[in-house]
Amino acid sequence: MWSDNECQSDYLSRGEVVRAAVALVSRRELLPLSVGIFGDWGSGKSTLLRLIKADLEQRSDKDDRYLVVEFDAWLYQGFDDTRAALMDVISDALLAAAKENQTTAAKALSLVKQVDRIRLLGKAGRMALDYATGLPVGTAFGALWDVGRRAMESGPSPEDVATVEEAAGEIASEAKNLLRERLPQSAPREIAAFRRHFNEVLDGLGVTLVVIVDNLDRCLPESTIEALEAIRLFLFMNRTAFIIAADQAMVQSAVKKHYGTDSANHAHFYLDKFIQVPLRLPYAGTGEVRTLLYLLFAEAAGVDETTRATLAVVLGKLNAEGNRPVRDVVLAASPALPTELPAKFDLADRLAPMLASAPGVQGNPRIIKRLMNAAQIRRAVAADRGLAVDEELIIKVTLFERCAPDSFATLLEMIAPTKLDDLVKLESVAAKGESGPLPNLPKGWEAIAPTFLSAWFALPPSFKDANPAPILYLCREVLALSGSVMLLTGAAREAFDVLAEADRVQSPVSDEVIAKLSPHDASAVMSELIGKMRRTADWKRRVPGVAGAIRLARSFDAQGSVLASFLSSLPSIPPWLAALIDKEPWAAPPLIADKVAKGPGRLKPPSL
Template sequence: MWRDSESEQDFLNFTEVADQIATLATTPSLLPISIGVFGTWGTGKSTVLKLVEARLPAPRDGDAAAVVVRFDAWMYQGFDDARAALMEVVATELLALAEEKKTLVEKAKEFAGRVNYFRGLGMIADFGVGMALGIPPGLLTRAGAAVSSALAGGLTEEQYGTAKEDAAEARKGLGELIKPAEKRTPPKEIVAFREEFGSLLEGLETTLVVFVDNLDRCLPDVAIGTLEAIRLFLFMPQTAFVIAADEDMIRHSVAKHFDDPNASHVRDYLDKVIQVPMRVPRVGAEDLRAYMYSLFVGLAAPDRLPAVQERLLSALQEGWRNETFEKAEIAGLAGNPPDLLDNLAIADRLAPMMASAPKIQGNPRIVKRLLNAVSLRRTLAAKRQMNVDFATLAKLAIFERCTDGPATLALFQLIMDGKDVEKVLLPGGKDKAKPSPLPKEWEPHADFVEEWRKLDPPFENAERLRPAVFLSRDVMAPARARSDISEAARTAIDALLKIDGIASPVGKRIVAGLTPDDKRAVMSGLVATMREADWTSAVPGLYGALMIAEALPETKTELKAFIGSLNTGEMTKGIQFLLRKTGMLETK
């Protein structure tokens, strides 16, 4: 499986856009500059930022060619004022550089100290009713009851005394926070802050490159506060801001913040803050193929991954010349580890559909999560000694991702029932001139299903598909724990494990006395017991499970999936006969 986070390696040919951003951010004649890296969730914005950072000039002879500041806006949400947080992160980085170079240390400290003033302004906006009553917000946890009582007209003498003490403490704390050496006003402080900032950057002879990430995950006020800090305080010579965000989400935040989605300044706000918009490249089938190749090689032969990536990126960058790569070539570069060639062949089959499927559309994060889910099911299959191939699990997972719950349940039910599976699941059915009608649950997804049916491997044998469906059900919806079942169900399980025939009168009475919920619970309990049984002899619980399935047809799905996961060659002839007679095994 693969780690679900941004990568410092280029798996998708983002190198070219990263090179462009790095060039823009370090060209003196273009500074100051703000660059937007736009894309929806999971498309690779954070990875682009990592690649850009790796391309910035490295320190030379103790002098930093570019100072990099990383600011995750989401991290500070709810804990700090967005403007002050960004300013402090920048100020701290510049102070560290000044101390390292042993120059301008006092100026850097003075600059950093001004952040306290602006943080104080942010607090003052929150004082409101609390300060009017003498109760600061930092102490409202202790004095909340006093505020409520005062507003209701029922403040006691004791509560009033507590509130006054807290107010005195808060005023003292606020004085320490702002520490005014002289009378200050916001306009004067803004001018002074900008002057000191510019002077400090000039004196340190450095370019400041600030990466702002996860802005689109923030609440509207936090997102706008961060953008305002960039525009008002930090957009100075020798600075570059690279802002990764979902463009539509930020525009939504602007509309919510100004409470006027139709105003022209709302529509144009982001365009004014972001000078150079760059969009994460759309991932096509060939890009996605290279991405999955890299993932599989990274697992099978991590030491060979750099050489493989060099070849894959070269092919993608020369794609306009019809340059490509082949699975045998890449497997050879990786040293031909076991199973790699087969996995690369699966990537070849999956890439075109994953690049175009409506709920995937080549999104790298979605593709990685889907492959992780398939890998988890494959691991589960191996532990249960079930012969289920990766391609079959992947095809089922794509269907689950790109349709919905009712459509997926209809697919599982079709496979469990085993009737005319090939007529529905093969492209156009057996009769090419007369396509098979789709289940009604599939009709909203008809275009997708038509393409999905063409995907290898072909689904034409229900018995072979049942173990894969059973695994999908296990991963998506684990069975209820035995300890949660009723006493009646627990007693029934113990009794049905002991009956010796499918026509047992005792068994019939037990089953007849169960509610539908208890029947479902009993079936799960019997299947769990039979999972550990030796199928080369009589199997306790089998007769009881067959009786439950007959009494409540919907439980047949669980039993049939379990039976389909077993090796029929290890069953006695009598058990095979019974299972075929009851429809749990296909008749040869």
């Protein structure tokens, strides 16, 4: 399993973006500066911000010092005014940095107080707007306005009375907070004072302030605009740089919603006012995805961070050169890697082209990690249940689930033994490599991209020699499998049909079908027979399936203990059943002695 959070190292060979951002911030003549790191959700923006922060902190020296401040816009949404929260975070960081310089510390403390005054000014402005317009916009005033309107229409309710009492308390608290400190008289004066104190603190510290803003695109439109407006306050201050990571389309959508416009140009130009230098993350191709998989597998194998960083450099160089035997070069560069990694690297080589191009994935690193984690969870469940299943087959099925979710249930139905031949036929057609859609696709599969289907079918391993039962069990949250005979192989299904109706333990027909079963098939048949018996309410007379289950247990010792466990759950065992199992080795006397009924009517229906 891999963490869903940002990586500690460059797993996608994007060092050039990090170096470009750091180089821009390092040029004093460009300050103040705002840099945008644009990319889709999950494309690795947060990882790049972490790498940029680490690079700047390593570069700090007496002549070129950086104070890096991180601001997560999403963290404050709904809890604070985003504008004031950003100013708070920055002023607190400056105060902490200035603690050893008494003069600068005093100015930094003044800056902190200035933020509090601006926050008060904002609250007072909203309350004044409520009062002046008669149109309350949120908080306690909004609640009172709604109550008043309802009271005029139909009279106050008990709930309205409670709302008035609560809102009155909130208004009193707001007023009390505003009176604790003299209310600012002029917003321009307060903002000008803040900017002046801010520049004085930076000059006193002798540092370049770099503010890293993340998760802006996760915010609601109002919070997104508030954060951008707060950034505007700092854009023209000396020794200041902002690095803002966001999904550009999401931010532009927030601008449209906030201002009530459908104009793409308006949203585009609005964002351009805040971002001076946009850096767009390149899409991850096959080489980058292979690098990601190599490093993820190395991480899972316990390879230390230093060695992984070395591998990342080697892989990045190979990606730039192209057409090199990547696996062999990597293994030669790090001969002490764990022995299981060469096979994992082979798997990465097979998966990378698919993950780079498959719809619904398209090289997105977070989606790839989540897909691989989902496969790992299913693998862990298989190991816990003792199911023998190929890890690559689990990944192959999970990939289809991600890329064609609407058709996944149909795939599982085709994996069932009764339809597996149809799936294998499609595999053989895809293996020919002919262009165009595959013939005889299941209903609904026409909407799946033909290139994806052909590549997916060609991805090893084949379903031809696969045991479908474990895969279906692992995907039972998608397809209900309880008591479903469709899971049985052809031989197992034939055995179940015969044994479920057998009225005698000794039967040549039963012996014939049991002889064809593997241990796995025998386990599946016993499970189905027990499921059938559990649905029987009246055990006074012979129950269909019991004779066949006893015969199966004679041929497969492991199934004897399974059957004994089920029978031991019965409240009592009727005489006819006691006579059948009396001499069976798995029905030891302690197991059934206290269960045997002394007469008819003693037996209750088994628990379902």
